Amino acid sequence: MRRRLALLLLTVSVGAAQAVPVAVDVGHYLERPGATSAYGVAEFEYNQSLAAVLAARLVADGVPVRLIGWRGEMADLRERPRQAEAAGAGFFLSIHHDSVQESQLEPWVWSGRALRHADGFAGYSLYVSRLNPHFDESLACARAIGAALSEAGLPIATHHAASAPGLGLEWADVQRGVYYYDTLVVLKAATVPAVLLEAGVIVNRDEERQLAGAERRTLTAAAVARGLRDCGVTGR
Numbered sequence: 001m002r003r004r005l006a007l008l009l010l011t012v013s014v015g016a017a018q019a020v021p022v023a024v025d026v027g028h029y030l031e032r033p034g035a036t037s038a039y040g041v042a043e044f045e046y047n048q049s050l051a052a053v054l055a056a057r058l059v060a061d062g063v064p065v066r067l068i069g070w071r072g073e074m075a076d077l078r079e080r081p082r083q084a085e086a087a088g089a090g091f092f093l094s095i096h097h098d099s100v101q102e103s104q105l106e107p108w109v110w111s112g113r114a115l116r117h118a119d120g121f122a123g124y125s126l127y128v129s130r131l132n133p134h135f136d137e138s139l140a141c142a143r144a145i146g147a148a149l150s151e152a153g154l155p156i157a158t159h160h161a162a163s164a165p166g167l168g169l170e171w172a173d174v175q176r177g178v179y180y181y182d183t184l185v186v187l188k189a190a191t192v193p194a195v196l197l198e199a200g201v202i203v204n205r206d207e208e209r210q211l212a213g214a215e216r217r218t219l220t221a222a223a224v225a226r227g228l229r230d231c232g233v234t235g236r
């Protein structure tokens, strides 16, 4: 099923040769798959599933897509923006799902497995690096995507802000859920405008259920597609 989708994307991308591709980066890889969700699922699986829905949505809108790290093989962070550049992408979007600090996780047992959750944290967030050579456009697009996600009714994850005991990041736009994260490798190494999306908090048991469903993925993909149109990356 997933292989067929990748082939479809490739075919459509060739057909729409005049439009500039968007690079959709699947965060993490199989050997180091990121955070573990409240129900014990690896973040990489969530990233891959959302990237597929987003890619299909963009292609349906006539936007060519280059998927990066799709098979879970991409161990080298710098290779990700390099592949985007080689594909002639005009924008780099890295897809992730969020967790919390170790100290904020609470143990629980589900289906006989010892797992951890943090139900007090929820929502999406976006990240830009001031070290990206196209910082202004990166920020404009992060704000546009954030505005669309917010209008879709999704909450903003505030737990990475300087005022919280987490990553302590500075807000770039608190109303739209955009943080500065200057040192993120894929953002600062990208040669095109770049944004990282944390689509939701997978250690929150309620939000994980939503993030695992088609409705939330479709809604997120539509908001991202709209944001990219609004900031001028894709045709209006």
Ligand SMILES: [Zn+2]
Pocket (backbone or CB within 6 Å): 027, 028, 034, 035, 043, 096, 097
């Ligand atoms: Zn991640």
